[in-house]
Amino acid sequence: MKTAIDLSELIDCVGDAVIVADAHEKIVLWNAAATRIFGYSEEEALGNTLDLIVPERQRQRHTEGYSKSMETGTTRYGTTLLKIPAKHKDGHTLSIAFTVGMLFDEKNQAKGVAAVIRDETERFAEERALKKRLSELENPSIRG
Template sequence: MSSVSPSEASYHAIIRADPDNLIVFWSDGAARLFGHSEEQALGQSLELIIPEHLRAAHRKAYSAAMGDSAFKESTLDIPVLLADGQVREHAIRIVALRDAFDVAVGALAIFTSDGRTGITP
């Protein structure tokens, strides 16, 4: 496993989704990285940025993470779908969000515009 650190010019795309996989927060960095405005993204499924061939696996993994209180976070490199149809790989940290009673309230995804972790799913 090898990693490449992000450059000083890198930025972060931050997305928050609810337990039903719907986007409820879309940062300026997300608009810049993915090419969708906040208005276009809010209320949409996370599948907006998931390549079609990975959507079924994403739905299964997201549902499992929301139902499994043992899942806390993961860091890896994943392919993402951009608004212009390109697919690019980006480093991501995914954090499950849970309330004081361990009930899933969604997930937070932090993408780095460049750099890789060397970890793939």
């Protein structure tokens, strides 16, 4: 038996952010988890570019990569989990992990991307602390 699923209900009930941006990086979909993770309401995010969440120091590289993906219709991050910094509305840095999929129009031209994003900030901080502690145990001379 096949059950009908309301796509917008599904997107809003998942714990990970789902963000869709068009070919010009304009945000066209922003779910409830994106609001929880990044601090921007759907109204604040829609119509803005992804610069909203891309830290200043990464913007040029991000914009170049995004443009190339729109030109070629490919991304090297389709099945690879990408781990990068992001920016919260209040200015603090987040550590996020995400996958991205290309969206195409009826002529098979790239028309945007869909990203599924998880906030890994706490896990990354714990991992860094564990690595530091391991390094201190392995090299007692580097302890404060």
